[in-house]
Amino acid sequence: MRNKRLLVRSLIIASWAAILFLPFKGIRGAAELFLVIAAGIPVFHFLQRGMVLPKHFRSVVSFLRPFFIPVFLIAALAVPFLAGDYYLDVLIMCGIYILLALGLNVIVGFAGLLNLGFAAFYAIGAYIYGLLNTKLGIGFWPCLPVSAAGTACAGLLVAVPALRLRGDYLAIVTLGFGEILRLVLNNWDSVTNGPNGISGIAPPQLAGISLGNLKYFYYLVLAIVLLSVFVIRRVERSRTGRAWIALRENEIAASSIGINVTRYKLYAFAFGSFWAGIAGILFAAKMRFISPESFTFAESVLILSMVILGGTGNIYGAIAGAFLLVLLPEVLREVQLYRMLILGIGLVLLMIFKPEGLLGKNLRKIRQPVED
Amino acid sequence: MVHILEARDVSKHFGGIGALEDVSFKIRKGAIISIIGPNGAGKTTLFNCLTGIARPDRGAIYFMENEISKLPAHRVTELGIARTFQNIRLFPEMTVIENVMVAQHLRVRYGLLSAIAHNRTFRKKEKDIIEKAFEYVGFVGLENFARTPACNLSYGSQRRLEIARALATEPGLLLLDEPTAGMNAIETMEVMDLIAQIRELGKTIVLIEHDMKLVMGISEWIIVLDHGVKIAEGTAEEVRNDPLVIDAYLGKEAVQ
Numbered sequence: 206m207r208n209k210r211l212l213v214r215s216l217i218i219a220s221w222a223a224i225l226f227l228p229f230k231g232i233r234g235a236a237e238l239f240l241v242i243a244a245g246i247p248v249f250h251f252l253q254r255g256m257v258l259p260k261h262f263r264s265v266v267s268f269l270r271p272f273f274i275p276v277f278l279i280a281a282l283a284v285p286f287l288a289g290d291y292y293l294d295v296l297i298m299c300g301i302y303i304l305l306a307l308g309l310n311v312i313v314g315f316a317g318l319l320n321l322g323f324a325a326f327y328a329i330g331a332y333i334y335g336l337l338n339t340k341l342g343i344g345f346w347p348c349l350p351v352s353a354a355g356t357a358c359a360g361l362l363v364a365v366p367a368l369r370l371r372g373d374y375l376a377i378v379t380l381g382f383g384e385i386l387r388l389v390l391n392n393w394d395s396v397t398n399g400p401n402g403i404s405g406i407a408p409p410q411l412a413g414i415s416l417g418n419l420k421y422f423y424y425l426v427l428a429i430v431l432l433s434v435f436v437i438r439r440v441e442r443s444r445t446g447r448a449w450i451a452l453r454e455n456e457i458a459a460s461s462i463g464i465n466v467t468r469y470k471l472y473a474f475a476f477g478s479f480w481a482g483i484a485g486i487l488f489a490a491k492m493r494f495i496s497p498e499s500f501t502f503a504e505s506v507l508i509l510s511m512v513i514l515g516g517t518g519n520i521y522g523a524i525a526g527a528f529l530l531v532l533l534p535e536v537l538r539e540v541q542l543y544r545m546l547i548l549g550i551g552l553v554l555l556m557i558f559k560p561e562g563l564l565g566k567n568l569r570k571i572r573q574p575v576e577d
Numbered sequence: 578m579v580h581i582l583e584a585r586d587v588s589k590h591f592g593g594i595g596a597l598e599d600v601s602f603k604i605r606k607g608a609i610i611s612i613i614g615p616n617g618a619g620k621t622t623l624f625n626c627l628t629g630i631a632r633p634d635r636g637a638i639y640f641m642e643n644e645i646s647k648l649p650a651h652r653v654t655e656l657g658i659a660r661t662f663q664n665i666r667l668f669p670e671m672t673v674i675e676n677v678m679v680a681q682h683l684r685v686r687y688g689l690l691s692a693i694a695h696n697r698t699f700r701k702k703e704k705d706i707i708e709k710a711f712e713y714v715g716f717v718g719l720e721n722f723a724r725t726p727a728c729n730l731s732y733g734s735q736r737r738l739e740i741a742r743a744l745a746t747e748p749g750l751l752l753l754d755e756p757t758a759g760m761n762a763i764e765t766m767e768v769m770d771l772i773a774q775i776r777e778l779g780k781t782i783v784l785i786e787h788d789m790k791l792v793m794g795i796s797e798w799i800i801v802l803d804h805g806v807k808i809a810e811g812t813a814e815e816v817r818n819d820p821l822v823i824d825a826y827l828g829k830e831a832v833q
């Protein structure tokens with residue numbers, strides 16, 4: 206019975222994907238795809254169900270745990286010595302998207318507020334630096350806190366009216382804000398230079414050295430990403446983070462235990478947007494050129510996909526999601542035309558088979574303090 | 578101050594339905610009081626009005642001299658009223674211990690920067706929070722489930738966790754909305770014992786119950802609602818013999 210349902214489901218998905226592919230690859234390609242998916246889904250399913258972790262797996266993992274972070278750090282630090290510019294470039298974009306995904310994860314994952322216009326906050330961070338730098342000649346470092354704080358304030362401003370609304374309405378307001386901001390950036394020629402964007406943005410300087418070099422810039426992004434993970438993790442495991450999650454889980458219960466629901470929603474918006482602002486300034490400093498084209502609705506959707514893909518509410522999930530969605534299109538460059546299609550199919554499949562995301566929720570283990 | 582809570586002419590309408598009609602009563606400090614009444618009598622609506630979850634259309638509610646009927650829920654909790662819900666409202670993805678930790682939100686505070694720096698204030702307060710959480714979880718008998726996600730608990734344990742979470746807000750007045758609903762006889766007895774124990778802590782308790790017999794023994798004062806109207810109040814003995822109550826409430830049961 207269950208197997209039959211599974212079979213029917215995989216046939217439906219396979220034919221759907223095949224029909225989508227038909228115009229691009231012709232009958233033969235579509236048929237191949239159909240076969241692969243129709244056979245692949247059940248196989249994947251049985252593998253997943255039948256896979257029993259080896260007995261000692263847990264002890265091996267807990268033995269290796271202390272080594273994870275050092276190994277990761279050394280690898281991350283070594284990358285510029287091993288990899289060429291192309292890889293550095295891709296990794297820098299990974300870092301920027303990780304910041305975005307982490308920020309959106311605070312809003313969507315922790316506090317449970319849907320935000321469909323997150324790219325707008327990314328844009329605000331980028332434009333604050335772009336304008337301050339090109340018009341007033343202010344450098345990267347003084348602009349960093351200004352971009353972050355300015356974007357956080359923008360988050361608050363959008364949230365104030367939006368918080369009177371719930372669920373779908375909040376999504377629509379944020380979506381509308383994203384579009385309005387893009388239109389403003391496109392049309393306010395005297396300030397933003399419209400669709401032509403702002404060029405000639407300066408790269409950061411540190412102790413007289415320009416960080417415009419990809420290697421240095423990579424380290425800058427790495428440092429900021431590590432800092433953001435550190436800070437967000439600590440906030441998540443504090444009174445504030447718990448209040449957000451309570452809010453997401455049950456708003457009425459949260460208010461009944463004394464959480465000021467409106468205030469914590471605002472905090473979530475501001476704190477999440479803060480990281481988008483930092484991502485924005487990094488993007489502007491890396492590209493040295495920004496235009497409204499980089500901050501479209503599709504961008505918002507991409508960031509949201511990263512959060513959902515990795516598992517909403519899970520910091521490491523958001524990081525994994527950002528990595529995957531930046532790297533996959535690069536890997537799939539060969540099949541340019543279809544990569545969005547393949548990504549889309551992948552996301553749909555994931556939502557069917559693992560709706561909680563790749564990593565799912567991670568429950569924190571809290572130990573009872575020992576008396577001393 | 579003898580009375581911890583006073584409601585004056587509280588009314589609440591939903592469209593044409595009068596869920597509460599000019600309900601007035603006083604609650605003596607340290608007492609266990611029961612509110613009974615048939616389905617749809619307005620009991621839960623009354624709790625919602627008392628806790629800021631619903632706003633009464635008319636009337637006033639005083640809690641320890643404060644007028645609370647216009648306050649938002651979190652302010653009411655801050656003043657010292659906590660509640661449980663008839664249709665359980667836990668934080669399902671959080672573990673048992675986290676459900677109780679988050680409920681200390683108002684009582685143990687520290688700034689965001691302390692949390693980021695993990696400074697001494699943070700470590701000390703966070704340790705306090707965890708210790709207290711384990712105390713409350715132990716108090717309701719869930720110590721073996723501290724790390725279980727709330728959604729994986731049995732129905733009875735979920736109701737207990739709601740009580741632990743409410744206690745963690747350190748209330749003076751505890752409102753329990755049908756705390757034994759859906760429990761078997763043994764579980765019901767245990768929860769009744771737990772309620773008696775909570776009273777020993779010096780808390781005032783208001784209990785909504787469907788089953789009048791259950792609350793007769795434990796409560797010293799009973800308020801009876803029917804169709805949003807307070808039709809009687811008094812000791813168990815008085816209420817049991819009140820003709821209006823027999824008519825509205827016991828009568829129905831006798832017929833069934």
Ligand SMILES: Nc1ncnc2c1ncn2[C@@H]1O[C@H](COP(=O)(O)OP(=O)(O)OP(=O)(O)O)[C@@H](O)[C@H]1O
Nearest residue numbers: 591594596614615616617618619620621622623663
């Ligand atoms: N949010 C609401 N919207 C509309 N009507 C409501 C709402 N809440 C309660 N009511 C109505 O108000 C009346 C009282 O409901 P309430 O839940 O307070 O009764 P109750 O005494 O708690 O009943 P029960 O014993 O079934 O829990 C009912 O007629 C109910 O349908």
Ligand SMILES: [Mg+2]
Nearest residue numbers: 620621622663
């Ligand atoms: Mg009720």
